[in-house]
Amino acid sequence: MEVLNNIKSVHNLIVKLKKTGKTIGFVPTMGALHQGHISLVEQSLKENDFTLVSVFINPTQFNNSEDLKKYPITIDNDIEILKKHGADAVYFPKVEDIYPNGLTSEHYEFFGLEMQMEGKFRPGHFDGVATVIRRFFEIVQPLNAYFGEKDFQQLRIVQELVKNFHLPIQIVPVAIKREEDGLAMSSRNVRLTESQRKESPIIYQILLQAKEYLKNHSIEETKKFVEEKFKETSFKLEYFEIADEKNLLPAKEKLKDQKLRAFIAVFADEVRLIDNLDLN
Ligand code: PAF
Numbered sequence: 001m002e003v004l005n006n007i008k009s010v011h012n013l014i015v016k017l018k019k020t021g022k023t024i025g026f027v028p029t030m031g032a033l034h035q036g037h038i039s040l041v042e043q044s045l046k047e048n049d050f051t052l053v054s055v056f057i058n059p060t061q062f063n064n065s066e067d068l069k070k071y072p073i074t075i076d077n078d079i080e081i082l083k084k085h086g087a088d089a090v091y092f093p094k095v096e097d098i099y100p101n102g103l104t105s106e107h108y109e110f111f112g113l114e115m116q117m118e119g120k121f122r123p124g125h126f127d128g129v130a131t132v133i134r135r136f137f138e139i140v141q142p143l144n145a146y147f148g149e150k151d152f153q154q155l156r157i158v159q160e161l162v163k164n165f166h167l168p169i170q171i172v173p174v175a176i177k178r179e180e181d182g183l184a185m186s187s188r189n190v191r192l193t194e195s196q197r198k199e200s201p202i203i204y205q206i207l208l209q210a211k212e213y214l215k216n217h218s219i220e221e222t223k224k225f226v227e228e229k230f231k232e233t234s235f236k237l238e239y240f241e242i243a244d245e246k247n248l249l250p251a252k253e254k255l256k257d258q259k260l261r262a263f264i265a266v267f268a269d270e271v272r273l274i275d276n277l278d279l280n
Contacts, residue, residue, distance in 0.1 A: 001082060002089040007097040007139065013052075013089065014141055022049040026142035028133060031055040032072040032187035033081045036177040040146040041087050043174055047144055052089045053082055054136060056098065060105040061128030066270065072190055091140075098135050105131040110160040116248045117241055117263050118153050118274070129154055130161050137167055145169055150176045150184050152261065152276045153248060176275075178204065184275045195234075196268040202233050207262055207277040214242070214279060219251055230266065238265040238272070242279065 004010050017024055025048030027040045037053075044051040055078055062068035075092070082090050095103060105127040108114065114126040137145070147155045159171045177185045182204035183197075192200060206229045214222045219242050230237040242251050245259040254260070260279040265272060 001079075001087055003079060004089055004091040006094065010052075010091055010139055014139070017050055018141070023144070024048060024140060024142040025051045026136070026140045026145040027051065027053045027087075028136055028145070028147075029053060029055055030057045030071065030187065031078050032074050032190070033078045034177075034185045034187065034189075036148055036150065036185035038081065038085050039177050040148060040174050041082065041085050043172065044144065044146050045086055047172070048142075050088045051086075052091060052140055052142070053087050054091045054093065054140070056091075056093050056132070058098070058128055058132040059095075059103060060099075060131060061125050063122045063124055067272065070191060070270075072187055093139075097139070098132055106134075108157075108161070110157050110164070111247070113153070113157055113160060113248050116153065116243065116250070117239060117265070121238055121265060126154070126157050130157060133158055134161060134165070137162075137169055142169055144172050146172050146174055148174050148176065150186065150275065152263065156246075156248060184273075186273060188271055188273060191271045192268055196271070199234060200268065200273070203235070203264060203266060203273060203275050204277075206230065207264060207275060210240075210262055211277060211279050214254070219253060226264075234268070235273075236267040238267060240264050245278075 025044030027044055029037050041051060041053060057071050059068060079090060107127050108130040119126050147158055149155060155173055162169050162171055179185060181201040183189065183200045206226055210222050210226050213225050223240055226240040227237060241263045242260055243249060243263060244251055245261045251260055261276055262279055263276045265274045
């Protein structure tokens with residue numbers, strides 16, 4: 001596996017791959033890799049000649065500086081995991097590779113997709129995500145790029161980014177990977193205390209219960225149900241939303257043939273966890 005630390009070596013590699021007609025699969029990450037990331041890598045390996053993984057903790061997508069400071073960094077372990085699973089290259093960009101004109105994000109609008117949920121509670125987050133992803137797409141020029149459904153809103157935004165800018169890149173969604181007890185895999189999970197980790201499967205359990213409850217209740221009632229459920233836990237509910245899967249607008253009532261998804265963000269003290277569930 002090639003370990004690339006500067007943009008020049010990535011350019012050289014991409015030119016070589018393109019010349020020989022090799023297809024490139026791209027898996028962007030912020031490191032602290034877990035089985036969720038591996039599932040993206042595995043899918044890319046199946047579908048492309050060459051799989052390149054990036055590891056970059058993107059400062060502009062953090063609206064909370066403490067969260068950025070505490071984001072886990074496990075470079076050696078990440079390299080070992082990627083080697084073991086057969087990735088072809090890993091790229092650790094320098095900040096200047098991604099932000100040649102200084103560390104600020106560009107402003108993006110995606111027909112309101114960026115205003116809901118994560119966008120509402122993490123102002124500027126999706127500007128940071130769109131900026132870094134657009135830059136990576138310029139550098140790596142992949143045929144396929146892989147995004148986990150755990151960050152479903154991010155996935156939708158990247159799909160729109162590609163559409164708006166007519167980028168010839170296929171965005172491939174990959175299903176959420178869960179721990180055996182149901183907790184959605186996330187790099188932030190290692191920050192949970194032992195007792196928070198023990199309690200954390202409740203997030204997925206409440207999502208499943210909400211899905212059942214919604215069958216015989218209204219959306220408003222289901223939201224109330226979830227709020228009440230979280231009062232019985234030590235987690236603080238930031239939002240629970242039932243939204244249209246495509247435009248991410250909060251649903252007011254159940255409509256026939258509409259694809260709905262439940263979205264949730266909770267705090268375990270200062271650790272923020274998100275999850276979502278297909279309601280169809
Ligand atoms: O999902 C992530 O890990 C990040 O948001 C991404 C896509 C790597 C962009 O920094």
